[in-house]
Amino acid sequence: MRYPTTRNVVLIAIVAFLATGTSGCLFFGHSQKAPLAGTKAAPDKVLYSQALDNIKHGHYTVARLLLQNLINTYPESEYLAKAKLEIANSYYKQGGVESLTEAVAEYKDFITFFPFLHEAAFAQYRAAMAHFRMMEKPDRDPTQALEAEAELQTMILKYPHSRWTAEARQRLRDVQEVLAQGQFEVASFYYERKAYPASAARLLNLTERYPLFSDADEANMMLGKIYEKFEHKDFAARFYGNIVRDYPLSKLAPDAKKDLIAMGYRVPKPDPKALARMEKEEKYDKDLPGILGKSLDVLRTGPDVAIAHAAHFGQPNLTPDVSSVWAHQVLEPSVISLAANSPSEEIDHSISVTPVISGGPQPSGSGSDVSAGSGGSATGNSIQAGPVESGAEASAPAAGEASPAKDPSKPEAAKPEAAAAGKGKKAAPKAANGKQKKKKKKGLLHKIIPF
Secondary structure (H helix, E strand, O other), X not given: OHHHHHHXXXXXXXXXXXXXXXXXXXXXXXXXXXXXXXXXXXXXXXXXXXXXXXXXXXXXXXXXXXXHHHHHHOOOOOOXXXXXXXXXXXXXXXXXXXXXXXXXXXXXXXXXXXXXXXXXXXXXXXXXXXXXXXXXXXXOOXXXXXXXXXXXXXXXXXXXXXXXXXXXXXXXXXXXXXXHHHHHHHHHHHHHXXXXXXXXXXXXXXXXXXXXXXXXXXXXXXXXXHHHHOOOHHHHHHHHHHHHHHOOOOOOHHHHHHHHHHHOOOOOOOOHHHHHHHHHHHHHHHOOXXXXXXXXXXXXXXXXXXXXXXXXXXXXXXXXXXXXXXXXHHOOOHHHHHHHOOOOOOOEOOEOEEEOOOOOOOOOOOOEEEOOOOOOEEEOOEEEOOOOOOOHHHHOOOOOOOOOOXXXXXXXXXXXXXXXXXXXXXXXXXXXXXXXXXXXXXXXXXXXXXX
């Protein structure tokens, strides 16, 4: 009876020895190995290691099954956060629109569950890069480029000291180059066909949001020519001055100086920061491997053609894009009037401005309201220019309703409020109707663009 007891004791001692994670190889001087899959030492670690090995060899589906098994079976594991992140990484490495879309969702889930881990910054960066990899060329759908811009802006603002922030800043310059190039191509199309209001609407948004755009100097020159053509020399001089001040090394700077002198305006001095930035850009271009690298880049598909010309110095725009006519922030109110008179009624990728003519039927379209007046302000998609005259608010139709057509030959029925006010206030609607009738004869174009 003593022999079986001794054998059991020895077996228990061996099991306890292996449970501590110590390998028998230590007796031979070898390094410690990972615990066997059959032991109770660290089964979650075994699952995690097997998943990483499958990801390395491209077996993404198997890896995700192992990682999900780890998460479900060991909710208190120290590898829980790592497993969640690796699921997102597996989708990212697998590639393709569907997998990259899943990667964005997984990275967002990781940030939600583990916001205080330093890997949260990496997850935010990878979410932005997933949209970056799905971007199309500048003349195609900008949805993914806009998503990448928003995610990169969040990354830079939320994690300014992360090790991935510098790379995210450069990627944001690349994305904004693609977005600006798309707007510039459309603006040039309208400019060549002399559809100046439609061209100016896009150029205004471009020059305001993307000053680092490679053709921003040309966009300012086009705006200057448009306003000079409409005899708005003050506005034209501002855009010519932008070229001299913010793009001093541009090939268009000498022409901009001549235009300012010809119109009798002072030529501004170059901005030292802008001059230093452009000098760095020129030095960077000279240090490139040569013309072969750029010529091969042109043969690529996707947005890489535009990215090749993106800036490498300067602060990109960190302000999120909003559905608003940016003209009111630069010049008002004439620029708003100019932007509102687009023949296609498409001011930006997501904006359509429809002018409001008081006292008559509203033009068709689902855009923002532009009310005539002095001064202006914009809130969201709506632009309100100036105060409303007394009496106009009472006669305005309800939201979404068009004003009924009025016969000017028939007198308008007096309203109860006007009848109670006396004779002095009865004459006001007649004068207003006469003014409206006169404006209608001048046409819609004269109403929107007074010049």
